Amino acid sequence: MSVPPKKEADAEANELSSSMTTAQGQEGAAPLRLALLLQPAGSDLPAALKGERVIELILSETDDNLARQLSRAAECAGEDGLVRLHGPRQSLLLMPALKAAKAKLHPHAILAGLYLGATQEGALAGALHQAKRSANHLSVIRRLTEDDPLAAFDSLCRLISDIAQRTITRIDTSAATPTATPTATPTATEATTKRHYWFTEPYQGRVAAMILSAGESQAGAATSQLALILTQGTGRLKARSLLSAHQLFFLIPGSSEAALNQGLWALAAALDRHGKDDQQASQPHDQEIALIEMMQANLEAFATAAPTRFVISLQATSIDGLKLEISAMSEALTSVCKEKGEYRTPSGSYFSAAPLGQTKLAFVYPGVGTIYPHMLSELHSYFPALFTRLQQQGDLKAMLQADLVYGGDDSICQQMPLSSMAIAGVGASYLLTKLLMDEFAVQPQFALGYSMGEAAMWASLDVWQAPHQLIDKTLKDPLFTQEISGPLEAVRQAWQLSDNESIEWNSFLVRCPAEQISALLERYPRVYLAITQGDTCVIAGCQHCCEALLKELNKRGIPANRVTAMHTPPAEPLAPKVAAFYRQALLPGSANHEIKFISAANLARPQEQEHDQALNQHKPLSSESIAESIAQTFCHRLDFGALIQSASRQGAALFVEVGADRQNCTLIDKILKGSHAPHVSVPVNAKGTSDITTLLKALGQLISHRVPVSLTVLQLGLKRQLDLLLQTKAQQANTQAKTHGDTPHAAPPFQEDA
Template identity: 55%
Template sequence: MTLNNGALNNGSATQSDNKLNQDKATPLRVAVLVLNKGDTALNGLSDELAHDSSLMIELAQFTTDLEMALNLVAAGEVVTIESQQSTLLFMPALMAAQRKLHPHAYLAGMQYDQTAQGASVKALGQAKRDLAKVNCQRSLVIDSEQMYQQSQVAFDALCQLINDIAQRTITRDDNSRHYWFTERYQARVATLNLQLKPENEPMSHVAMVLTQGTGRLKASSLLKAERLFCLLSGTSEAELSQGLWALAAKLDNIKMMADDSKISSALLALMQQNLHEFKLSTSPRFALTLQASNIESLAQEIVSMSDALSRVFKEKGQYKTPAGSYFTAAPLGQSHLAFVYPGVGTVYHDMLSELHHYFPALFARLEQQGDLKAMLQADAIYHSDKQVAEQMSLGNMAIAGVGASYLLSKLLMDEFDVKPQYALGYSMGEASMWASLDVWQQPHLLIDKTKSDPLFTSVISGDLTAVRQAWQLPLDEAIEWNSFVVRSAPEPITALLDRYPRVYLAITQGDTCVIAGCQHSCRELLKELGKRGIAANRVTAMHTTPALSQHDNVIAFYEQNIMAEAVNHPVTFISAADTGKGIDRGVGDQQGQLSPKLIATSIADTFCHSLDFTALVQSATRQGARLFVEVGADRQNCTLIDKILKHSDREQLLDNRLSSSANLTSQCCTVPLNAKGSSDIATLLKAIGQLISHRVPVSLTVLQLGLKRQLALHQQLNGNDANTLSRGEA
């Protein structure tokens, strides 16, 4: 039933006699859901409830319409406010619970006042909420001279805020968006403040308080008409070529459609059928991935891939395009798959900010398991000021780095069912691998320890008390510590260290090294070396001689209980503690099983000695690792590994020990899951495509479910019943 605003206003609720304002101490208990035009809607909500049994208000004057809806809800009715783009559905919270519905949000307070602060205080008081617990505050000015247009703006703002709550998304002032983090076990709370003009009205401000509902928006589809992804398989070059041109023919047919919406639907259907057929294929030897942003680009990717196939097969190499299309004629398979975990310093402002739209269930699980906000150091990483993330302390960077690796590990393993055979870490990345691969029982316990333990706050960082003790400095003498990346082999640096006792060779990594210590001495050594160093401006004595005094403390810090099944873990964990000694083995191989003490000692050995990342990568390849997937923020380790493999090839060629056709570079592959400055999803899909081409078992379910929802949406929008509500999307 549609209610006529003009007729109902005679005797309807007003600001003075609003039934809902009679008892300001009682919170509103109104369940709210947003139904965007064309969206499939709520789990268990039938068309009969939404249309036949509900009262519909056509949007005209926002505050009056909203008051009317709330008074009807207070009388036990189900009400919708309709606009051209969206519908807001209101019902008593108890009714929603009885019907087992999952509201996007609850409207818990709505109050008027002469000032914005007064209205907000009243509304929060009605909602029984503390201002300190409000996660998001938004304000809007409504001009009564343009009432209809302004009402639409206010209505859209309310719908957007409810959508953000349901999608767990914060929108900052610059319109950038990221996950809506909260303290553990705390619901999201938001306020919307409206200023009504002219301001000379007695109650010119209204505030609303919204709290998190039990409903979440469905995951966004990884694939869409603007993000195309197709897979082809075959046992030979001829089969792959045939598949490429068959796909090209299908695209030609789609291009002939005159309607853009039909082209989009046809592309979604094509990808859905393509993934289904690929999933049914009986593990052929070769697979290639095609990615593009539109149908024309996909056609070009097909041409480029077709032209490259013969050369790739002849060289047993690989081919990839900037768009993400990929093929290898020498697939490495899961048996050579290694997860690589980066160390401190790779985290960056707004990292991984897109992922929660596509994997909301994953974020919900991680929130239940531990403090996700603390794990990612969200207050710093997602601060509006980029410099806050750049100026994080060593401990906080370590926490955020482990958190990013943990999240990406769970994404890859839980959502795509990718399982590694090997794992290794760069520096503190070794701690990340133990935390991320289901070894430690409670890795989250290390968050508070890292923030408070002197080891990270003052001993090997901050005041550098371990360095002061090693250098025998008085308390009043300042330590000017720095580290420098220098393009040099380690030998020339090592030859000079005796003359610079306060300089240390901290890290060896391919064609570069990292020296650390007294800033003045480091600069003098670099001058004598004839090399230019890039200052890292980071205060940490890890991998230097002074850290050796902390070996027992590091063991105590990282000695964590492990899961019972982790004793005989299927992954081979490769540590720089062994490879630095020239030993090719996994942690626990000699003892036959893993133990908390063994793991902690391995971390401490790496932590307190110079890190030879070159030796670590070379040892990993000798043990069988070939396909290196970097599981963490940015792609710095991929760059280093590529350089190390090329450097190793050159050394072996000079020694006449290796033919150019059998080099490590061609036998190995690096795959980043994330890259600073690139789209999270684009980089992820490129990684998935590479893994599939290397014949690593990858679940396609996430891709298929997203396409299924996209197709349902397109069919609904293109049908005659575009506003019909259907089941399953709450």
């Protein structure tokens, strides 16, 4: 006899409420503290739990209530049990956190609250109370219906995976959501999402909530809502591999053109053999496994062999693409070697017939204004240990001004005040410097900065003892908030304006020789030539006066819409204040730093110092000399063209831009175009391009220029990728064996980091 819909819904709600009595606990009870571990479907229990009795709960398309299954699993696990909830692709293992700790397992998340309520708000409030958390601890709230329990289970697993990967997924909508505000997932179709590092306040873990509509009445209104509170566990998913079957990377060494050609042909032949073997492959992952093993062997051979004069770096996203890269490189090789030039492809393959070497390597730090929304958002999943380390060393969220850069509303990032923009720019340079030096062992011989990039240089290269202390100072000091930005008090004083007179300030990028602009400045006393950079200049000052000067020049200026008086005469009296601000204690031993630091200050006051001379060339670094060089750079006209020419004369030729976007690379190429001294500019990041693609292109260029680069990160990534493929293959073999009644092989354990 069938149950009427209304009674059926009520019975289901009563059953769910009853089953949650133990899991939910009494008012004021301690948090659940249930450890959650993700496993690929079909995996065995972790070795530490072998022999334990496990309760298996299997979800299927016919299930209509994930909330009931979760509450049952929590109830059983809460009684010192071990429960596994199975979905089609993943399984979720639940057990008391103490049990996991005794087994030395690292949970991907902790279930700290589970509460049934009549409304979403009531359920969430109850779960937060049980978890001993408040609403402002939440960074994410996911709201799901029970229309598809398997899809809801997948969403739960993705949220747990995000916590373990320290990744936050945000819905990309026209109504932006600030970082500090929880994000919600639509209950209908998935919207476009953006993913980035899950920033937290110092020493705070990640906390998320999920609300499941557990049942519906006849009228269609939800009768019960189940809220879960998930907190960060000690487990962390392993880093994603930079290389895969869809991101190929091969190195071809050789001491002559003939040796390079031989290496290219050998790789082409190996790919042909691989293609024939693939046609005979019985398993779907055999081709991918063979390709990764081929990359592994190539990198291992390169890392252990004696250095050669030349190296070709090949990159592609498929085997067919790689064959085209080999063909193009082979055709270009003769002319490139004859001209001692370079050859590059859009896919990232690169070869230099005149390697510049490490002795000419310079890190270039960009200035204010290069940051952009969601910059560097891919890196954390490939370098999780680096992000963890940086977060332990300082406030990573503040260092990258995460609330503004990753908040979801691009216009907020683009309208950041100068102080926040400066901090985020320095933070991006700091992160990329540590990535290159700590993860790939790249060691520059020179360093220089564009404007505020000079401060980024000192902060990033292990000179200042506590660079993170400057974050809060920069946000609050009147020097940055009122005098050279904001109300522009320095300009008001220079122009002798009263308090009620407004300043309409702007700066413009104009393609014009500096001499033509300088010839008109006397007639426009409120316009300043702030920066010269090759064939372009930046003028700043009264917006109407700047527009009038541009009209007289018959030039079009691109407005920056940025309020800063840096590099203009009104800033010159502030030099002592700037020096005092940047007078920072140095790290022990940094006074005799091996890197040669080139400052634009040398060019701002040529009567006092030689032009072509690193700041620490003839004397040790000191807090005073660094502070003075920054003050002179910030408060006087910046001649970036002269700075690059000076660096070139001192021996720098391989310029690596360490910061957001690649604006300095474009300028350097223009400045040194036609120069007798060879040079190459290498961006590590580029707006509008995948972070990983740009990084791999940069590494390929450095390797081809014979800069020592550690391949360990690439090799370990390939090993993890291979392990995962073998694990998947073993699981498929297990499934087939069980289907045919054979004895299955044990699947490798789920990979994770503590």
